Amino acid sequence: MVREKTDEVRRNGGAARVLDALDRKILGALSVDATLSYAAIGQEVGLSAPAVHERVKRLRASGAIRATVAQLDGPAVGKPMLAFIHVDTVGWGKTAELLSLEAWPEVEEIHTATGDTCLILKVRVASPHALEGLLARIYDVEGVRGTRTYMTLSTHLERTVQADVSAELEEELYIKR
Amino acid sequence: MVREKTDEVRRNGGAARVLDALDRKILGALSVDATLSYAAIGQEVGLSAPAVHERVKRLRASGAIRATVAQLDGPAVGKPMLAFIHVDTVGWGKTAELLSLEAWPEVEEIHTATGDTCLILKVRVASPHALEGLLARIYDVEGVRGTRTYMTLSTHLERTVQADVSAELEEELYIKR
DNA sequence: GCTATGTTCTGAATGAGGTTCTGTGAAGGG
DNA sequence: CCCTTCACAGAACCTCATTCAGAACATAGC
Incomplete structure (x- = not known):
């Protein structure tokens, strides 16, 4: 049953779904260092490694995480x-x-x-x-x-999309398709 | 002796070092998908997994790979x-x-x-x-x-620094400190 | 030319961590 | 009140990162 539901979510590409505070903490961590282990992230946000893994899988499927890449130095x-x-x-x-x-x-x-x-x-x-x-x-x-x-003469900052971790936005964040 | 030399290279942050064609192929692969296994990259470029691992470690230490991050969707x-x-x-x-x-x-x-x-x-x-x-x-x-x-009204392309894989540049590419 | 030295690779072995599975508890709906 | 659904924790498994030892190769010095 759970499996069925998961497949269904994956089929429609991840229907509109709120990102809760835990999701945004996980995204914040991965957007800075994607080599962190799921266990380490779980320590930070208060989840077990499999729970973090499940959420990351959903975030990938929904498109919130577009890719995991190496940032090269120009x-x-x-x-x-x-x-x-x-x-x-x-x-x-x-x-x-x-x-x-x-x-x-x-x-x-x-x-x-x-x-x-x-x-x-x-x-x-x-x-x-x-x-x-x-x-x-x-x-x-x-x-x-x-x-x-x-x-450009010098670059003082160059980073990827930041996920705001502030809590008051919780209700507004939806995954768009 | 080998260890000594390796430590020395690491101490000075990776002295000027040419990126050869294999390095650039590895960088090209990781800049698109950093979740690839070293074995899979090795298949592409014609190296064993430990050899790829060694090169990636050097590329990280030298600064050519600044970080590995998750790209989020705005x-x-x-x-x-x-x-x-x-x-x-x-x-x-x-x-x-x-x-x-x-x-x-x-x-x-x-x-x-x-x-x-x-x-x-x-x-x-x-x-x-x-x-x-x-x-x-x-x-x-x-x-x-x-x-x-x-x-911006629409974004048609948004990617990170690309490593040119063309071979004729081989002599010009140095890691700057 | 030969030897010593450093470098980079391969293949095997090990261990960490990614991934799956199962059970439990909480929340929502009939 | 019971049933369904969902998210999580813990355990088990298994892939893959990491280390190690040895071989091949290039280089420099004698």
């Missing part, structure tokens, strides 16, 4: 330069074409944005020369009208 | 709104004060940048109201002259 892997590029296009329809940017390893983020620009890119490159080549390729894309590049 | 944890905020300050010295932004859970990234602005923030909030409150707090910080906010 300079260490040969990409010391970070920049944000604002791209203006001739129309909204053309942004679809730009999505092939996903295949470019320099591009880490692509957002559609409001303001005086259409797209915001976060890119990481090895050198000024590499940045110039990237910009040239961007201008080659059909529909690109112009770009504005913001080079 | 909407799922109650933060559906993502924005970039460009902050103008009255002088460079004042940016140090702004670094207390690290303690604000809405702020994910802080960069010093070139261009017509001093700081670029990446923030994720629950609602327009929360964004307004955040901007009010930013303006309360001593030295803040103005801000420009770029709201």
Whole structure:
């Protein structure tokens, strides 16, 4: 019976479900260090290892945990330069074409944005020369009208999505599908 | 002797060391899915599990792998709104004060940048109201002259630092200290 | 050229921790 | 009041991380 229910939840991708305080504590811990053992997390939040495991499995299935990844150091892997590029296009329809940017390893983020620009890119490159080549390729894309590049000189903070652990939000947090 | 040398490398934090093709393949795999077993990675790159483990240990010690974290989903944890905020300050010295932004859970990234602005923030909030409150707090910080906010409407790509697996870069990649 | 030395790998052995199973107690509904 | 459902704890199992010893290979010095 329990198994049936679990499978059902997994089928519909995790229906709307409140994240309680324990879930947010677990997410907070894993978003900082995903190598923690379930037993260690259980110590922190007051659960047994299997209970933590069950919740993490649910959080993965529901999409609250998108992935578990290694955070690399830009300079260490040969990409010391970070920049944000604002791209203006001739129309909204053309942004679809730009999505092939996903295949470019320099591009880490692509957002559609409001303001005086259409797209915001976060890119990481090895050198000024590499940045110039990237910009040239961007201008080659059909529909690109112009770009504005913001080079970063130093990065003071760079982390992933934070789960707020404050308790008063409990009622508002739902898993969206 | 071997142990001595290993300890020495660890003491100076991992001296300049070339990342070879195997290292970059391993980094590429772990940056996408850090839950892979060492045996599975070894299958991909042609090494045994202990050999992969040894390399990963070195990559962690050298700083090429900064951390292993769970990537959370913004909407799922109650933060559906993502924005970039460009902050103008009255002088460079004042940016140090702004670094207390690290303690604000809405702020994910802080960069010093070139261009017509001093700081670029990446923030994720629950609602327009929360964004307004955040901007009010930013303006309360001593030295803040103005801000420009770029709201994102949709995110087409959001990933971490990518390790280029192409082979021709082999000679250029060093671990910086 | 030969030897000593350091490096990195493989395969085996061990132990920690991930994963599953079963039972129990609490909460909600008929 | 009983039944169902759910989440958890404890125990058992089993995969996989980790360590160890030895082999292969490259390098430097004699």
